[in-house]
Amino acid sequence: MSPIPKPLPPGTRLRHEVAAGDAIPLIGIYDTFSAGIAGRHFQGLFVSGFSFAASHYGLPDIGFIAWPDMLAFVQRLRVVLPHHHIVVDIDDGYCDAEVACHVVRQLARIGASAVVLEDQLRPRQCGHLDGKQVMELEAYLDKLRKVLACRGDMLVVARTDATDESEALRRAEAFAGAGADAILVEAVKSLSVLAEVKRRVGLPLVFNQIAGGKSPPATLTELRAAGVSLVNYSTPCLFAAQAAIDASMRDLLAADGRLPAVAPGQANVASCNRLLHQNLAGLPLPGI
Template sequence: MAIPQRQCLKSALENRDIIPFIGVYDVFSASIAAKYYDALFISGFGFAASHYGLPDIGFIAWSDIVAFVQRVRTILPHHFILVDIDDGYVDTAVACHVVSMLESIGASGVILEDQKRPRRCGHLDGKLLMETDEFLVKLRQVLATRQQLFVVARTDASDPQDILNRAQAYAAVGADAILVDGITDLAMIPPLKAAIDKPLVFNQIAGGKSPPCSLDELKQAGVSLVNYSTPCLFAAQAAIETDMQLLRERDGLLVKDRIGVPECNVHLHQNLVSRNHKINHDR
């Protein structure tokens, strides 16, 4: 399936200095984030939490993530969608199948990491890495399988020389962009940018190892894409905790001055219009 020009990240990067991707955890959060940003990130952390109620340590089934992306694409036909596919769900053949499926339903890109199982969030300690040559086999196959899909190669290495070696190797075989997860100092970005002729991706996550940075700071450092992994998930957790406490403190009396049926229903009907527009456009 040819990716429409409006969803092609390679074309977008020719015209934009930096693209922020907002991490979403379900279709509802995606539809809200889409009102403010034109690029969404399907976060493995957020999906594991929302779909299974479990931590991001390898529970995600590839069929679940593909179905989720399809639902998001149905109501948001014009947004960029970047998908976290972890390690490609272990096996190289599975990784290639997932990439084909995601491209066929309109994903804009994927992030493939070099962790091995048991995997974990990139901002936690104790990560295990595949050997570089082992990961390159998988990466090459994925790149050979995709047609126009944008492929980000992610390394979870922490040693500066290992980071550089892996980034150069992944770039050399054709990855479209490089993500070094868990960077602790923004000063690491400029020399990395100088060493590889590929766009760099920076992962922002509240409470993570990387320092919080503005888009301008990241652009000046040499970053081209920024994925905000979990802002919607963490905002939802905070809001639900607050409202449940209020409901209990008020003896079950609902707070009237917040979102209610009219506001939510308007938003949901807008999603329906977007879905119907896509269906009619595809006919």
């Protein structure tokens, strides 16, 4: 009887899919419940720092995230989503290189597929807002090389928040030279920039999309043509929840506190409970 082959580690699976040449969407989630919903439709999930700071602390994404909270969150995700790609935004590694390496080693043990390490100085900003400052290049490269040395099978996406295009390109080339697995130039204002980054570094590219951000909205087909391998949708779940909850509260006030009748397709206690029981069993990949 032939032995049952062992499943590939998460990072290795993601590497194989990236090598296949498709543009893989990664849906930004803000908690385990939103991950369960998004995971019914997409096999890639992005642990967005913006969404995490908002949902766990109710605060802006300017450096409040504590790394133990992030590790605990990713561990909960991996339990209910054992088969999905989970890409984790770790900001600057939460301080110095030693902390960054500890976090990366723990995420590798938990089963994260990839991490995104940025070159922003603290106090940091959302990548699509003004006021960003970046680290000295050599200081970031030192941290990047140490993180790469302890990543296990995970991918390490090196992200630059440089706002000057020539400086962003210079940093992307340096990141590639240091051995990064993929490159993210944040808040690019034109897809032509992505094509130029691809030409210079030859590595998989990551593109970050956020509603109201500085980058132009683009389809997966357009991004694939520009050489993008991973597409982060940072906040669709968070923003959808914000709008839906606000509308629901307004409706409840307007109806003098009477709950509306449940319309076809609308969430209710039965549909919510079904989702939670799917999570209990470990949500399968879409289509399985």
